[in-house]
């Protein structure tokens with residue numbers, strides 16, 4: 001038995017540490033370089049970042065892309081993005097390159113730059129939507145003019161060691177690979193043109209690399225039991241508890257407290273869970289053929305407005321969602337046959353901005369589900385979610401034996417087993 005648990009632990013631990021995400025198995029960020037022309041000493045490339053992740057967007061303050069040049073390349077100019085440092089260009093006379101660093105660091109431009117510095121899909125401060133929310137906004141691109149580089153597809157050397165901060169750590173990028181050249185349709189759609197050469201780099205996310213502790217937690221309640229199951233204590237780690245502020249603290253009325261810090265250091269409200277985000281799932285009502293759930297998301301960080309937030313949930317009855325009242329909803333089909341996962345996100349201009357902690361720091365909606373006659377039950381915690389992700393990070397769930405029970409029903413023993421493993425893992429990891 002002990003061996004079984006150990007083996008299971010190792011498996012779960014590795015599935016957590018690895019980039020593989022069971023709810024979004026193909027999720028990745030792909031960076032594509034299309035060489036659109038050769039120049040006397042190099043090339044011009046259109047670089048496009050595709051966020052192919054269903055429910056993980058790239059939020060404020062946006063992406064930072066880095067790589068290592070293979071030879072002595074320099075960046076003559078960029079449109080739609082810039083490097084954070086120019087580096088040592090003292091060897092150059094006359095025309096001075098935009099960047100001479102061996103390892104350039106590139107960021108998107110902010111909205112509102114002059115028209116002649118813009119490029120398609122640029123200038124959004126590096127914020128990129130999740131593919132499942134809005135594919136048209138899940139793209140970011142810029143143009144780069146490279147010098148002292150190869151000038152044909154035989155002599156050009158691919159950049160190495162790509163790194164993506166989006167905005168913090170968590171992504172691991174593979175090697176650049178030459179792929180079949182991209183074809184472009186001319187605006188009148190009557191002619192196809194082709195990149196002179198194309199390479200792709202794929203980056204995948206791992207929550208384990210991104211942060212030591214979860215970033216959100218789940219609490220539960222129901223109409224059939226007055227117990228409210230709170231988030232687990234210290235669900236997101238209590239290391240910062242010393243610096244938290246009480247919700248009635250005078251500090252909060254001081255000018256500038258809400259200004260985000262450069263390193264995104266949070267200013268957290270004191271809670272027993274110390275999570276910046278709490279998701280609450282309330283089983284609200286029971287009808288003959290339907291049941292109703294209320295979902296609320298609460299922000300406990302005084303220094304963060306979450307724009308374009310997403311909430312992905314796995315529950316066996318999500319295949320029969322009938323109505324979602326104040327969020328947008330899209331089913332996600334990780335495996336074509338199972339339809340038990342969906343993503344909720346804010347309605348544009350209504351609640352797509354989850355405000356900083358305080359009286360307005362929450363969003364909520366109700367969901368009407370049609371009962372699936374074969375499986376529906378209020379017993380044994382069936383009515384509660386199996387997995388919850390806020391902004392692509394998995395939330396900590398309370399232990400199953402603390403779920404609100406239907407009166408006269410006993411806790412389900414098998415479901416206590418994963419909880420045991422989970423608590424063991426957290427014990428091992430932290």
Ligand SMILES: *[C@@H]1O[C@H](CO)[C@@H](O)[C@H](O)[C@H]1NC(C)=O
Nearest residue numbers: 026027028029030052053202
């Ligand atoms: C990246 O995501 C896209 C879209 O889901 C998928 O087609 C592609 O195979 C993925 N690439 C890798 C290397 O996983």
Ligand SMILES: *[C@@H]1O[C@H](CO)[C@@H](O)[C@H](O)[C@H]1NC(C)=O
Nearest residue numbers: 152153154178181196197198
């Ligand atoms: C390089 O270009 C030549 C034609 O100029 C083409 O035949 C060849 O397939 C290209 N090689 C690669 C790797 O794209």
Ligand SMILES: *[C@@H]1O[C@H](CO)[C@@H](O)[C@H](O)[C@H]1NC(C)=O
Nearest residue numbers: 066067068103160161162163
């Ligand atoms: C890869 O890039 C990172 C960050 O830019 C740098 O610290 C590291 O030394 C690089 N590794 C190689 C082998 O160039």
Ligand SMILES: *[C@@H]1O[C@H](CO)[C@@H](O)[C@H](O)[C@H]1NC(C)=O
Nearest residue numbers: 030031032050179180199200
């Ligand atoms: C390269 O990336 C583009 C854009 O993401 C994608 O359409 C294409 O299929 C990729 N090519 C390969 C061979 O993965």
Ligand SMILES: *[C@@H]1O[C@H](CO)[C@@H](O)[C@H](O)[C@H]1NC(C)=O
Nearest residue numbers: 258259260302303304305356
């Ligand atoms: C959040 O947005 C509101 C309204 O746009 C703004 O007043 C506030 O300063 C923002 N807070 C943070 C932490 O950015």
Ligand SMILES: *[C@@H]1O[C@H](CO)[C@@H](O)[C@H](O)[C@H]1NC(C)=O
Nearest residue numbers: 318319320321322331339342
């Ligand atoms: C998945 O569930 C949604 C409702 O939540 C439904 O609209 C959709 O048709 C379902 N898709 C499949 C393939 O069952």
Ligand SMILES: *[C@@H]1O[C@H](CO)[C@@H](O)[C@H](O)[C@H]1NC(C)=O
Nearest residue numbers: 318319320339370371372373
């Ligand atoms: C629930 O959804 C499943 C699959 O999406 C479907 O086969 C079933 O008929 C639905 N049940 C009801 C009551 O609509």
Ligand SMILES: *[C@@H]1O[C@H](CO)[C@@H](O)[C@H](O)[C@H]1NC(C)=O
Nearest residue numbers: 225227402403404405406407
């Ligand atoms: C409500 O659920 C709790 C478990 O969270 C359980 O201890 C309690 O007995 C339940 N109340 C009733 C009236 O069944």
